[in-house]
Amino acid sequence: MVVNLNATAAHTLLMIAIAVLAGSVDAQIEDGWDVAHATNYGSMNGSETMQGACGYGNLTEQGYGLETTALSTALFNGGLRCGACYEIMCRDSKWCLNSTKPITIHVTATNFCPPNYTQPTGNWCNPPLKHFDLSQPMFRKIAIYESGIVPVAYRRVYCSKHGGIRFEMKGNPYWILVLVYNVGGVGDVTNVKVKGSNTNWVQMTRSWGQNWVTGAPIVGQSVSFQVTTSDGRMVESINVAPATWKFNQTFEGNQFK
Incomplete structure (x- = not known):
C-alpha cells in the first residue's frame, strides 16, 4: 500500500511539473x-x-x-x-x-x-x-x-494593413494583369471581378500568386473591382482607376474593416 501511494503521489507531482513547464x-x-x-x-x-x-x-x-x-x-x-x-x-x-x-x-x-x-x-x-x-x-x-x-x-x-487595397495594372491592351495586394481582413484573395465604365462585371482568372488576369476591353474606361477573400467577404472599389489610367500604375481602393 505504501509503494502504491508513493507511486501515485510521484505521478501526480510529475504531471503538475509537466503542466507548470508547459x-x-x-x-x-x-x-x-x-x-x-x-x-x-x-x-x-x-x-x-x-x-x-x-x-x-x-x-x-x-x-x-x-x-x-x-x-x-x-x-x-x-x-x-x-x-x-x-x-x-x-x-x-x-x-x-x-x-x-x-x-x-x-x-x-x-x-x-x-x-x-x-x-x-x-x-x-x-x-x-x-x-x-x-x-x-x-x-x-x-x-x-x-x-x-x-x-x-x-x-x-486578421491582417492589419494601412490604407486601402492596392491594384497594380499591368499587361497590354489585349489582356490586363492586376496585382492585388495590401488586403486586410483574412488577407487571402479567392476571387476578383472587374468592371469597366462601359461593361458589366467580368470574372477575372487567377494567373499566379495574387495576379489576376482578364481579356475584357477596359482600356480607356474607368475601372471598378470586387475583391472576395477566403472567408467569403467581399468589398467593392467603384471607379478606383480613372478612364485615363495607364499600365504600371497602382490605384488604391476600399479596404476590409
Whole structure:
C-alpha cells in the first residue's frame, strides 16, 4: 500500500511539473493554435525576400516590410494563401527566446518554400510538413539565429494593413494583369471581378500568386473591382482607376474593416 501511494503521489507531482513547464504555451495551442516548424532565409536587410511566388514586388514599398514568410506546400495551397496573415511563436525548444513567456510575431505570406523531393528527409518544406520560412529579422524575434530551425505554434489572424487595397495594372491592351495586394481582413484573395465604365462585371482568372488576369476591353474606361477573400467577404472599389489610367500604375481602393 505504501509503494502504491508513493507511486501515485510521484505521478501526480510529475504531471503538475509537466503542466507548470508547459505553462501558457500549451494553453494557447489549445486555443486555436496548430504546430509547425520555422527556419529563415535571406539577410537582415531582407533583400532576398523581395519579389517571390505571390507576385508581390518591393515588399517595403508595398507595405509588407520584413514581416513576411514563405510557406511550405502544405500551407501555400498552390498560392491561394498568398496574403494570409499568421501569428507565430517558438515553443518547446532551448533555442526559443523568453520561452517561459513566448514572444509572438505577425507575418504575411508573400512567398513559397519549395519542396525538394530528392531529399525525402531533412527538407522541411516537403509535404505534408507545415513549415514557415521566415525573413531573418522575424525569425530572430522568436528564436536564436544559430538554431537554424525551431518548433513553433501558429494560427491565422486578421491582417492589419494601412490604407486601402492596392491594384497594380499591368499587361497590354489585349489582356490586363492586376496585382492585388495590401488586403486586410483574412488577407487571402479567392476571387476578383472587374468592371469597366462601359461593361458589366467580368470574372477575372487567377494567373499566379495574387495576379489576376482578364481579356475584357477596359482600356480607356474607368475601372471598378470586387475583391472576395477566403472567408467569403467581399468589398467593392467603384471607379478606383480613372478612364485615363495607364499600365504600371497602382490605384488604391476600399479596404476590409
